Amino acid sequence: xxxxxxxxxxxxxxxxxxxxxxxxxxxxxxxxxxxxxxxxxxxxxxxxxxxxxxxxxxxxxxxxxxxxxxxxxxxxxxxxxxxxxxxxxxxxxxxxxxxxxxxxxxxxxxxxxxxxxxxxxxxxxxxxxxxxxxxxxxxxxxxxxxxxxxxx
Amino acid sequence: xxxxxxxxxxxxxxxxxxxxxxxxxxxxxxxxxxxxxxxxxxxxxxxxxxxxxxxxxxxxxxxxxxxxxxxxxxxxxxxxxxxx
Numbered sequence: 001x002x003x004x005x006x007x008x009x010x011x012x013x014x015x016x017x018x019x020x021x022x023x024x025x026x027x028x029x030x031x032x033x034x035x036x037x038x039x040x041x042x043x044x045x046x047x048x049x050x051x052x053x054x055x056x057x058x059x060x061x062x063x064x065x066x067x068x069x070x071x072x073x074x075x076x077x078x079x080x081x082x083x084x085x086x087x088x089x090x091x092x093x094x095x096x097x098x099x100x101x102x103x104x105x106x107x108x109x110x111x112x113x114x115x116x117x118x119x120x121x122x123x124x125x126x127x128x129x130x131x132x133x134x135x136x137x138x139x140x141x142x143x144x145x146x147x148x149x150x151x152x
Numbered sequence: 153x154x155x156x157x158x159x160x161x162x163x164x165x166x167x168x169x170x171x172x173x174x175x176x177x178x179x180x181x182x183x184x185x186x187x188x189x190x191x192x193x194x195x196x197x198x199x200x201x202x203x204x205x206x207x208x209x210x211x212x213x214x215x216x217x218x219x220x221x222x223x224x225x226x227x228x229x230x231x232x233x234x235x236x
Contacts, residue, residue: 124235125160136161
């Protein structure tokens with residue numbers, strides 16, 4: 001089952017992952033996951049919290065579409081995506097991606113591609129807040145390069 | 153009535169996230185709309201003219217600045233997307 005949630009509430013990635021693993025098809029011998037956390041520092045300054053802006057309705061639809069597309073490409077049907085919006089404190093999880101499949105190669109590949117696409121193609125806008133003020137974050141050249149590697 | 157939405161840093165520049173307006177007849181394309189907003193607010197107009205800003209008309213991201221906005225219910229201006 002493919003499940004996508006965009007949520008303002010903090011969530012426990014460990015508990016969600018445990019639930020996903022417990023629910024997986026017993027024919028799935030592989031599970032790959034990624035958790036992204038809000039760091040307490042960026043390149044040159046302390047970070048107290050992140051603010052994630054999104055486009056209600058559109059963001060949910062685009063992430064659903066992206067997730068189904070990556071699932072179809074890699075032939076995997078069990079994917080969980082949870083992505084925070086709103087205010088996220090340093091240390092809290094921002095995103096969880098988990099993929100279960102028969103074998104590991106498809107699970108690793110789908111999880112990696114989905115994360116790379118979430119970084120550059122999903123309608124979120126991210127701002128770091130710290131003692132030095134607020135700063136909007138845009139994808140790096142490396143983020144775009146990783147995303148390009150998935151093009152056919 | 154058309155809802156114009158601004159996201160990310162554009163929301164800061166505009167001072168609001170969304171506004172409902174009646175588009176004048178001579179605003180036919182995304183490029184026209186960028187210019188029309190800029191006549192009212194030069195700083196926002198400059199921010200909207202930045203090449204990295206994309207428009208999304210009725211939930212479809214447009215790569216063509218000459219795409220029509222006639223009769224659009226919702227037009228969003230988006231800085232580069234940045235999730236994860």
